[in-house]
Amino acid sequence: MASTEPRAASAEVVVEKLAELTPDALAMLGELVVHSGWNQTAQDWGVFCSCGTIYVVRDEQGRIAASGAVLPMGESRPGALASLTGRGVAWISMILVRPDRRGRGLARRVFEQCIRDIHDHGRIAMLDATPQGEALYLQFGFEPLWRLTRWRREARPASGPALPLAKPDLDTLAELDQEALGFARKRVLGELLGRPDSRYVRHALGFAIVRAGRLADHIGPLVATDEPTAVAVMQEAAAALSGPVLIDVPDDRPLLRQALVDAGFAPQRGFARMALATAEQRIPRGQTHFIHAIAGPEFA
Numbered sequence: 001m002a003s004t005e006p007r008a009a010s011a012e013v014v015v016e017k018l019a020e021l022t023p024d025a026l027a028m029l030g031e032l033v034v035h036s037g038w039n040q041t042a043q044d045w046g047v048f049c050s051c052g053t054i055y056v057v058r059d060e061q062g063r064i065a066a067s068g069a070v071l072p073m074g075e076s077r078p079g080a081l082a083s084l085t086g087r088g089v090a091w092i093s094m095i096l097v098r099p100d101r102r103g104r105g106l107a108r109r110v111f112e113q114c115i116r117d118i119h120d121h122g123r124i125a126m127l128d129a130t131p132q133g134e135a136l137y138l139q140f141g142f143e144p145l146w147r148l149t150r151w152r153r154e155a156r157p158a159s160g161p162a163l164p165l166a167k168p169d170l171d172t173l174a175e176l177d178q179e180a181l182g183f184a185r186k187r188v189l190g191e192l193l194g195r196p197d198s199r200y201v202r203h204a205l206g207f208a209i210v211r212a213g214r215l216a217d218h219i220g221p222l223v224a225t226d227e228p229t230a231v232a233v234m235q236e237a238a239a240a241l242s243g244p245v246l247i248d249v250p251d252d253r254p255l256l257r258q259a260l261v262d263a264g265f266a267p268q269r270g271f272a273r274m275a276l277a278t279a280e281q282r283i284p285r286g287q288t289h290f291i292h293a294i295a296g297p298e299f300a
């Protein structure tokens, strides 16, 4: 894989593994999210802490100036390539730098630490990049796999019935989800579904989870075996919501894109799904055409 050797960052930058998600740390991480206009909540940081590792860089006052998270996913699908992808994927998330500390190599240092962590565990690094992040990740040899667009709808009165709060059978959803991704994500799905205010839509051939974000409700993942089912699931979810809504949809979904426009959504920005595998590893591809909305750039 072609890669430009990344420029070394200044030696005095210390990347620290966050030992504990104290209220103070959570407040500072929350500030990073606010500065970037992102949608993550304290519960999301809780997932990175309980299921993965949060790395931070602090300023001279001990305040968190940069963050990154590594979220290991489960095993890859068994099969002919299991020996190559069996240790699975780890997701890199939450690469955030406080605006007053940008342009000093902090993102690069945190990112290097995330990659080292993933390589030490024999996993394949994957992520969903903003255009700003993509410029950095390309320098490390990350390969764009496919592109997606964030769609947003502003608040409006709900036009359909409320969605159930009761929890569906996690095993069934996790199985379809694993088929789509090519690796397991049951623990993350369980975390998203287990929140008291999370809702879901379940059809015979697809499902979606709706969770509350800092600024907007987020529909995703939306996994379905065909696009018309995905459209029906999205419409049911969107009709039930009255606040602002976000959904991140692969670009190659013409029916769903049209349905989003019809439902009042507008494109906001693009992301690139990217992966970095060694020569001995194979990126698990899954059934990508089953993925109609990702869980979010932070959760795959």
Ligand SMILES: CC(C)(COP(=O)(O)OP(=O)(O)OC[C@H]1O[C@@H](n2cnc3c(N)ncnc32)[C@H](O)[C@@H]1OP(=O)(O)O)[C@@H](O)C(=O)NCCC(=O)NCCS
Pocket: 007, 036, 095, 096, 097, 098, 101, 102, 103, 104, 105, 106, 107, 108, 109, 128, 129, 130, 131, 132, 133, 134, 135, 136
């Ligand atoms: C993207 C972000 C993390 C970069 O942080 P940073 O500490 O300023 O980045 P660094 O100083 O380590 O720069 C590393 C590389 O990132 C790229 N980069 C950084 N900011 C960029 C920008 N605004 N536009 C394009 N590329 C940028 C450059 O390639 C840079 O390499 P260079 O120094 O050789 O030019 C920061 O701007 C940020 O928090 N943005 C908002 C959140 C976000 O988009 N995060 C990425 C999620 S995928």
